[in-house]
Every structure is written in C-alpha cells, then in structure tokens.
Amino acid sequence: MATATTQRSWYKRNEIAVTPWLFLLPGIVMFALYVIFPIFQSFWISFHQWDGLGEKTWVGLANYERLLGGDRKFETSFWNNLRWLVLYLLAIPMGLFISLFLNQKVFGIRLYKSLFFFPFVISQVVVGLVFSWFYLPGDLGLLNVVIGFFGFEPVNILGRAESATYGIIAAGLWPQTAYCMILYLTGLNSVDPEQVEAARLDGAKGHRMLWHVILPQLKPATFIAFVVTIIGALRSFDFIAVMTNGGPFGSTRVLSFYMFEESLSEFGFRMGYGAAIAVVLFFIMLGFITYFLWSMYQDEKGAR
Template identity: 65%
Template sequence: MATVATNITNDPAPRSKISQQAIAPWLFLLPAFIFFATYVLYPIIQSFYISLYEWNGLYSPQYRGIDGFTDQQCLELGNRAGREPGCELTGDTVWNAEYVGMENYRNLYADPFFWTSLKNNVIWLLLYFLAIPGGLMISLFLNQKVFGMRLYKSLFFFPFVLSQVVVGLVFSWFMLPGADEGLLNVILGWFGAGPVNILGNNDTATYGIIAAGLWPQTAYCMILYLTGLNAVDPEQIEAARLDGAKGPKMLWYVVLPQLWPATFIAIVVTVIGALRSFDLITIMTNGGPGFYNTSVLAFYMYDVALSEFGFRMGYGSAIAVILFLIMMVYIAGFLWKMWRDEKV
C-alpha cells in the first residue's frame, strides 16, 4: 500500500483579515465614543471655557457695535452680567461676553452662599453613604427563601421606580408642619410630642431632604447587592461553614469580598447622586428656608446661571467646574485604590 505524505503548513492569516479583526472593535465603539464626546466631553470643555467669561448667556460671546444701544439697554445688559456700568466700551464696541480670567473663581472664594452650598454637599455625601449598608442589609434579608418574599421585594423595589419629583412631594406632605397635616406630626401627636417643622427650620431642613433622598437610593443599592448575591460562590460558603465560620465572620470574610464589584458601583453612584442632588431640594425647599440654607452646588449653579435672579453663565460654569473637579478627584482616587488592591 502506498503511503501518501501530507505536508501541513501553518500559513499565517491574510494581512487583510488581521487588519479587519483589529479594526472591528473600534468600529463598534465609534458610535458610543461620538455620543460621549458630543454630550459629555464637549460640554465639560465648554464649561471650562465659559467660566473664564462674564456672560449672561443670551448673546453670543463676541463684539457688537455700540450703535443702536440705548442707555437703558446698556444698563440692563450690565444688570444681567452682574456689574455696573452696563456697557464696557472699547472704542466703538461692547462686549457681550467679557473675558475675566480667574475672576469668577476668586469671587467664589468670597461668596458665602458658595461655601454654604459646599458644606451642604459634604453633609449630603457623608449621610448618603448610609444607603450602602442599608441596601446591603435589606438585600441580605430579601435573599432568604421565605413565604411572601416576592411581595417584600416589590415593596422595597418600589421607591427606585419613582421619580425624584414624586419622592419630594411625598416627603413634603409627610413633613408638613401642622399638627393635623403631616403624617410625621400626626404620629408624634399619638405619643404626646409637639409638632415639628423640619423643612422650615434652618438646622433640620437639609437633613429632612437627605432622609427623602435616602429612600430611593437605598432601594438602588439593594438592587445592586441582590444582583451580587446571586453571583456568590456557594462552594466558598459551604467551605467556610465547614471551617466554623458563621454570622458576622461569614459576612465579613466570605460574602463581602465577593460583593466588592457591587459595592464599588454603589459607592460611585452614591457619590455622584449626593454631589448632583437638585430635584429634591427644588421641590421640598427651593433652597430655603432663608437664602440658600439648603442649597448644594448643583442647585446654586442653576440659580445663579439660569434663574430669574441670575443669568450669570460664567459664574455658574465656574461652580460647575468646581463640582466636576470634586467628583473627578474622589472617583479617580477610588479607582486608583481599587486598581492598586487588585494588582496586589
């Protein structure tokens, strides 16, 4: 019988095929990158740029001829820009957007309302973290196999699907100051306690709004942890039980390390939610009682830039830049710590 020898050679793939495989992932990422650059990167860069100008946001930032401007129009232009006189003359021209460099940032340093808003943001950030352990405890309870668990999950999930406006209206009604109006004061009346005006008190209004914000935020963290618990390795749980681990030790040394991805997402989302809180403040107190007592940076930014008392786009953009830098420093530091721990 004749033996046929076959030479098998491993020919390299055609260069065109390799290039297609290398380019294909980038083509899939291109639409997302275009949207990200258009709706995220460009507004960030534009905010930095506008923060260097004193601009009312109503006209394009360029020279306009002074001809045709009456004294009253010049005065209105100046009032909207927050300065006097209304028209900054250079020859025969007037600035619609005046370049002021770092002046907006220097004004922030001397602005007491800015520091009040920043202080309230810190309070929001610290207390908002209560949503993470709260969501974890609820998820551990809901992860049990008991009768009626689907109903319990639906009840705890319910706040997450509500809009912030609805949450604000519900808690505003809950905290109405009258003895026979708000549910909170009705309950206090059952125990002989006097009515309290949480949202009308400078010392308690911020905490009342945070309590309203914690309700849906805790539900969101609960969902993250419920998803993470489904991915916990049962073999590790069983091995830990054989080694005598139970209760807090089981949770700390076995369960929580496997929930680290869910914890990371919960921390990032909680930080962002605390720093950009706006809806609840607008609905429940509108920055009051008083002047900006419950304001945060996001609310103050809107009020000075877009409200009827503001139209100072440059000043509002400077606040937005500060808020962005705070978020970036915190999240970048947290990402670096996570990367360092994984590397070790």
C-alpha cells in the same frame, strides 16, 4: 480597481480588531459631543463674564476668586454638599443589610422584594413631593400625626433651617437605598457557594462569614454603589428644587442648585460664575471617583 482591492484586503486582515470599534463609534461620538465637549466648554466659560446671549468678556480667574473670597452662598452650598456626601453613604450599608434579608428563602419574599424595589422606579420629583406632604406642618403631615399619637409636639422639618437639609437627605436616602439593594442582590447571586460552605465547615458564621467571605466577593457591587451614591449626593438638585427651592433662607442650597440659581434663574444669568461652580463640583466628583478607581486597581493588583 487595485486601490479598492487593497482596501478590502486591509479590512479583511484587520476585521477582528476594527469591527468592535465600528460598533462603538456612534456611542463614542455621542459621548464626546454631549459629555466631553460640554466639560471643556464649561471650563472655557468659567473664565468669562457672560449672560448667555451677548458677547463673552474675559475675566480670567475673577469668578474663582469671588467663589473662594467669601461668597457665603457658596460656603453654605459647599458644606451642605459635604453633609449630603457623609449621610448619603448610609444608603450603602442599609442597602446591603436589606439585600441580605431579601436573599433568604422565606414565604412571601417576592412581595417584600417588590416593596423594597418600589422606591427605585419612582421619579425623584415624585419622591420629593411625597416627602413634602409627609413633612407638612401641623396636623396636615403624616409625620406629625404619627409623632402626635405618641404625645410629641409637632415639628416643621422643612420650615426650619436647622433641620431642612436633613429632611431632604432622608427623602433622598429612600430611593438610593433601594438602588444599592438591587446592586447587592445582583452581587449576592454571584457569590461562590463553595467558599461559603468551606467557611461554614471552618466554623465561620454571622458577622465573621459576612466580613471575611461575603463582602470580599461583593467588592465590584460595593464600588458601583459608592460611585453612584457619591454622584447622586453631589447632583442632588431635584429634591431641593421640589421640596424647598433652596430655602428656608437659602439654608438647603447645594452646589448644583446654586449653579442653577446663578446661571439660569431670576437672580441674573451669570453663566460664567455658574460655570465656575460647575467646575468646582466636577473636580470634587472627579476626586472621589479617582480615589475609588485607584483603590479598586490596587486591590486587584494585590490579588494577582
């Protein structure tokens, strides 16, 4: 009886501190079970040769030595990921400028917002299929119909190794731009109108107003846009699987798709090698996110 009374009194004394953690506990457990544990499991598997069913064979760093020792497929996937990273970041300025346009009070602005918002609610698989039809060669695809109307020769975007990756990136930019637009529209609603008015009285307008008044207040939205866009560029599996399946001749592979090929496709269930690719992809993603977190921390520290 005394123990129960003591426990109740301890909870009462610490109720404000303990109660939030009780609500967070289910989420923490699920996050640890489905995110943290698989990350460490991937590290462990990457040091083995394993087909996913039988016994694991310890090979140490052999999988990483193979990755860095001249695997042409890995090199192609890595450089394609860099192309995705650089070009996918175009979604951020495009989303910003569209949001600035949609933030105006003009007739029919709700219709325009709906049209620009539309790509965000579509599945990436559907977007990939739509752009695959758009890029169809000959007179079958809308792209060739349009450029043929202006007198240009038809092109086969997805059938040429030189252009296929860029065609897929263009497809991915469509919904990603819509997502960045939503982030910036939300951020524009929290812009301090008094600062804007004071800047106008000081003669700031146009790009000076945008650069010195609006953008500093949009830093949180910009940070989220950068992180989400980088993650989207590095895990661009859906578009490649739907539009080219890694072709032509493996020219559109990225690390996430190559990981799938090595681990789960007909090429051979090499789970250890696929896990090593996943670890490399994880560190690339972690490096970018850590950099942006550190930059944001330094900005906030300097603003105090």
